[in-house]
Amino acid sequence: MPVLPPLSSMRTSTLDKIEKAVIQLFAGRDANEVTMKQIAGTANVSLQTLYKYFRDKQTLIYTILDRVLGRLAARMMDHLQGIDSVKERLRKTLWVCFDFVDSHPHAVMVLSTAVPVSRYRNIAIYENKELLNAFLNVLVDGQRRGVLNDQVPLYILFDIFMGFISRLGLMHIIRQTQKPINKDFDVLFDMLWRAMAKPENP
Numbered sequence: 001m002p003v004l005p006p007l008s009s010m011r012t013s014t015l016d017k018i019e020k021a022v023i024q025l026f027a028g029r030d031a032n033e034v035t036m037k038q039i040a041g042t043a044n045v046s047l048q049t050l051y052k053y054f055r056d057k058q059t060l061i062y063t064i065l066d067r068v069l070g071r072l073a074a075r076m077m078d079h080l081q082g083i084d085s086v087k088e089r090l091r092k093t094l095w096v097c098f099d100f101v102d103s104h105p106h107a108v109m110v111l112s113t114a115v116p117v118s119r120y121r122n123i124a125i126y127e128n129k130e131l132l133n134a135f136l137n138v139l140v141d142g143q144r145r146g147v148l149n150d151q152v153p154l155y156i157l158f159d160i161f162m163g164f165i166s167r168l169g170l171m172h173i174i175r176q177t178q179k180p181i182n183k184d185f186d187v188l189f190d191m192l193w194r195a196m197a198k199p200e201n202p
Contacts, residue, residue, distance in 0.1 A: 004055060007063070015067075017043040018050070022064045027106035031061070031114040061114055062122045068107045069125045072100050080134055086142040090196070091189055093135070094165065095182065101169035102180040112170050142196075149198050157196055164192050 007015060021043035025034045036057055040047040054060035079092040101108055120126050139157045142148030148157060168188070172181045181188075 004053060004059075007053065007067075010049075010053060014043075014045055014049070018045060018060075019064050019067060022060060023068070023106045023110055026061065026114045027109040031057075036060070058119075058122075061110070062119075062124075065107070065111055065115065066124045068104065069111075069123065072096070073125055073128060073131045075100075077131060077134060080138065086138060086145060086147050087193065089138045090142075090161070090193070093138075094161075094189055094192065095185060097165045098169065098182045098185060098188075101165075101172060102182055105173045108169055108173055112166070143198075146198055148196055151199075160195055161192070164195070 018039070021039050025038060025042060034057070036050050037047055039057075039060065040050050050060065054063060075096050076093055079096050080089055083089050083092065115123070125131065136154065136158065139148060139154055139161075143150040143154070143157075169181065
């Protein structure tokens with residue numbers, strides 16, 4: 001299979017238009033209803049350009065979602081810096097994720113409906129060891145300090161955190177809730193924290 005040219009060789013404005021078209025089209029339709037021709041037309045680029053840089057529809061979806069989620073990851077990494085408190089680091093991370101839900105609802109829908117969970121690893125950011133290790137280190141630090149539940153494996157804490165974000169974020173969008181999800185941030189974080197914190201001794 002031929003190697004695809006790097007996206008860095010494409011004009012940023014062109015890539016922006018393709019990203020906007022993918023998010024717009026896949027957020028409101030099943031993935032099998034959207035064609036490469038529709039994407040090219042909506043983005044006002046040639047079909048040849050899409051196949052040159054992305055090869056097929058699935059690669060295009062994965063690449064665009066990686067681009068979108070990469071910006072979220074950069075914000076998460078930034079908010080994890082310079083804070084010692086485990087609770088505050090988790091609080092900041094949750095806020096950034098919910099802010100993403102509020103500001104990018106269509107991207108959340110594309111991630112939830114156009115990509116099977118079993119294929120998430122095809123999105124490069126999910127294999128980003130720097131991001132994953134930075135977050136896992138927060139959980140490890142929390143167990144070591146005795147503030148996070150240490151009676152369950154680390155991956156359980158990770159799944160609780162990620163599941164909380166993905167389920168609440170998706171349903172918030174599906175229900176077309178008018179107020180931003182972060183309007184209820186304090187009470188939501190308190191619920192999450194109580195689920196992950198180390199139980200107090202009787």
